Amino acid sequence: xxxxxxxxxxxxxxxxxxxxxxxxxxxxxxxxxxxxxxxxxxxxxxxxxxxxxxxxxxxxxxxxxxxxxxxxxxxxxxxxxxxxxxxxxxxxxxxxxxxxxxxxxxxxxxxxxxxxxxxxxxxxxxxxxxxxxxxxxxxxxxxxxxxxxxxxxxxxxxxxxxxxxxxxxxxxxxxxxxxxxxxxxxxxxxxxxxxxxxxxxxxxxxxxxxxxxxxxxxxxxxxxxxxxxxxxxxxxxxxxxxxxxxxxxxxxxxxxxxxxxxxxxxxxxxxxxxxxxxxxxxxxxxxx
Amino acid sequence: xxxxxxxxxxxxxxxxxxxxxxxxxxxxxxxxxxxxxxxxxxxxxxxxxxxxxxxxxxxxxxxxxxxxxxxxxxxxxxxxxxxxxxxxxxxxxxxxxxxxxxxxxxxxxxxxxxxxxxxxxxxxxxxxxxxxxxxxxxxxxxxxxxxxxxxxxxxxxxxxxxxxxxxxxxxxxxxxxxxxxxxxxxxxxxxxxxxxxxxxxxxxxxxxxxxxxxxxxxxxxxxxxxxxxxxxxxxxxxxxxxxxxxxxxxxxxxxxxxxxxxxxxxxxxxxxxxxxxxxxxxxxxxxx
Numbered sequence: 001x002x003x004x005x006x007x008x009x010x011x012x013x014x015x016x017x018x019x020x021x022x023x024x025x026x027x028x029x030x031x032x033x034x035x036x037x038x039x040x041x042x043x044x045x046x047x048x049x050x051x052x053x054x055x056x057x058x059x060x061x062x063x064x065x066x067x068x069x070x071x072x073x074x075x076x077x078x079x080x081x082x083x084x085x086x087x088x089x090x091x092x093x094x095x096x097x098x099x100x101x102x103x104x105x106x107x108x109x110x111x112x113x114x115x116x117x118x119x120x121x122x123x124x125x126x127x128x129x130x131x132x133x134x135x136x137x138x139x140x141x142x143x144x145x146x147x148x149x150x151x152x153x154x155x156x157x158x159x160x161x162x163x164x165x166x167x168x169x170x171x172x173x174x175x176x177x178x179x180x181x182x183x184x185x186x187x188x189x190x191x192x193x194x195x196x197x198x199x200x201x202x203x204x205x206x207x208x209x210x211x212x213x214x215x216x217x218x219x220x221x222x223x224x225x226x227x228x229x230x231x232x233x234x235x236x237x238x239x240x241x242x243x244x245x246x247x248x249x250x251x252x253x254x255x256x257x258x259x260x261x262x263x264x265x266x267x268x269x270x271x272x273x274x275x276x277x278x279x280x281x282x283x284x285x286x287x288x
Numbered sequence: 289x290x291x292x293x294x295x296x297x298x299x300x301x302x303x304x305x306x307x308x309x310x311x312x313x314x315x316x317x318x319x320x321x322x323x324x325x326x327x328x329x330x331x332x333x334x335x336x337x338x339x340x341x342x343x344x345x346x347x348x349x350x351x352x353x354x355x356x357x358x359x360x361x362x363x364x365x366x367x368x369x370x371x372x373x374x375x376x377x378x379x380x381x382x383x384x385x386x387x388x389x390x391x392x393x394x395x396x397x398x399x400x401x402x403x404x405x406x407x408x409x410x411x412x413x414x415x416x417x418x419x420x421x422x423x424x425x426x427x428x429x430x431x432x433x434x435x436x437x438x439x440x441x442x443x444x445x446x447x448x449x450x451x452x453x454x455x456x457x458x459x460x461x462x463x464x465x466x467x468x469x470x471x472x473x474x475x476x477x478x479x480x481x482x483x484x485x486x487x488x489x490x491x492x493x494x495x496x497x498x499x500x501x502x503x504x505x506x507x508x509x510x511x512x513x514x515x516x517x518x519x520x521x522x523x524x525x526x527x528x529x530x531x532x533x534x535x536x537x538x539x540x541x542x543x544x545x546x547x548x549x550x551x552x553x554x555x556x557x558x559x560x561x562x563x564x565x566x567x568x569x570x571x572x573x574x575x576x
Contacts, residue, residue, distance in 0.1 A: 066549070075550065122434045136518075138426065145520025146410045149549035155514025158446045159464075159507055169513065169546040176447075219447055225457065226443025230424075230518070232433025258457040261354070261437035262363065 002057040004281035008103060009063040010034060011080030016048045018056060019281035023114050025274060038084035049094050059098045060284035061090060062106035062276035066149040071100050071287060075149055079166060099284035103276040105151060108135020109142055110279030111237050115271030120234035124227050126153060128242035131166060132174040157219060176219040179242045186212045201245050217246055224255045224266060232261040239269030290345040292569035296391060297351040298322065299368030304336045306344060307569035311402050313562060326372035337382050347386045348572035349378060350394035350564035354437040359388050359575060363437055367454060387572035391564040393439060396423025397430055398567030399525050403559030408522035412515050414441060416530035419454060420462040445507060464507040467530045474500045489533050505534055512543050512554060520549040527557030
């Protein structure tokens with residue numbers, strides 16, 4: 001059975017593992033803090049790859065940033081990581097084939113192959129963490145758009161320039177549905193700049209905190225309704241740390257009441273914390 | 289060259305014409321007011337088909353309502369037309385093959401084959417009329433979703449249940465970007481329930497009317513930005529009577545400033561008023 005060395009590259013952490021064609025992790029997972037500079041990141045990649053490339057058939061990257069349709073480079077800029085990182089020539093890192101995909105796309109693919117959306121040809125995954133990632137599977141294929149940048153969940157939740165988004169524009173879904181969005185919603189409702197998303201989550205029995213939580217969860221609901229009307233999907237998958245707290249039964253029931261398309265499911269991701277690495281490896285096996 | 293008898297079925301008008309494989313209309317276009325009852329609609333179809341079916345290879349329908357993935361029936365209910373209409377057994381209407389597709393999807397396909405999005409694999413069309421229709425072309429194929437209902441432009445423009453949408457939910461793009469949406473925006477800004485969309489369009493030099501127009505056009509802009517971030521398309525095509533009035537250069541320039549995906553075009557539909565019939569015929573030729 002073929003094996004991939006898979007790396008998950010985020011702004012804070014970098015993970016690596018050997019993954020087989022069943023999507024199983026073989027051996028230990030290596031964990032690193034993401035170095036500050038581009039050269040240090042590149043050196044870390046070279047070190048990891050040099051130690052493992054002889055054991056594997058392909059090197060797979062699940063990375064922050066939009067990835068092109070030839071799966072060998074990053075499009076434009078990415079926040080939260082050394083600014084030269086998008087210029088990295090991934091193919092030069094190894095004599096073995098190198099395959100690159102966006103981390104949220106990779107995780108969506110893992111859910112499609114062996115997780116919550118398995119057996120469902122049409123799914124949209126929303127990764128609710130500090131920000132919001134998106135991955136779209138249509139007709140059993142990862143949807144990338146004309147250049148590979150598709151699946152950015154930056155559609156508007158209001159049009160009065162109320163809340164700035166990390167993307168530079170205003171009032172995107174990410175600015176409301178993320179963990180950061182929950183904190184902002186809490187700040188707006190309470191007037192307290194020091195309130196955290198944990199204050200809300202941990203005190204949901206308190207009516208004031210419940211009101212904040214419900215506002216945040218209903219923003220997620222509204223986003224899901226829009227996506228269901230656009231895509232007529234089999235399911236919307238929610239993943240990420242903030243997906244632990246939402247009421248899936250409520251979201252599925254309320255969304256299905258309001259859509260004009262056909263009934264769909266709202267399900268929790270189940271491919272685990274390393275779904276990015278797993279999905280990138282599984283996609284890499286398909287491409288080589 | 290093959291020919292289709294194509295019918296465009298709306299809540300107000302029904303058109304029919306013979307169309308060839310080049311998408312050219314052969315002979316006269318027949319025009320009818322849409323009958324009030326289901327049986328009268330069915331009789332009209334039978335009459336039109338009986339007069340032309342010997343001349344053609346296929347009967348094509350571009351119809352209001354979502355159409356299933358086998359292109360032979362309507363999903364769920366459709367507003368504005370006899371309520372039994374969706375139960376119609378289209379295949380029983382002719383001995384020739386019968387092909388059915390949603391009118392907005394058909395029009396988007398006509399633009400893709402011979403109109404404004406020709407040569408572009410990824411496009412989203414918005415038909416801005418009394419309501420808003422949508423048609424999505426991905427990788428040179430009409431995107432239908434799991435059951436055929438995809439492309440409904442009912443994503444939210446705000447989340448505070450401000451304006452009721454025709455779909456029964458609140459604050460959908462259709463409720464703001466349509467002609468009806470422009471009238472509502474004008475009513476809200478002026479407090480005058482009798483103001484019409486024409487009052488706004490025809491007096492755009494007046495600063496008060498310009499403010500209303502700009503609000504409406506910016507709502508369209510916000511919707512386009514969301515769709516561009518989701519799909520990374522080559523272009524967004526605007527069609528329909530209300531598309532006559534928007535500033536395409538402004539929409540394209542401003543949207544491209546705000547997206548996180550890659551540059552795209554905003555273009556005006558050019559396949560004409562009968563693009564629904566033409567697109568349905570062209571799709572029908574592909575299927576038979």
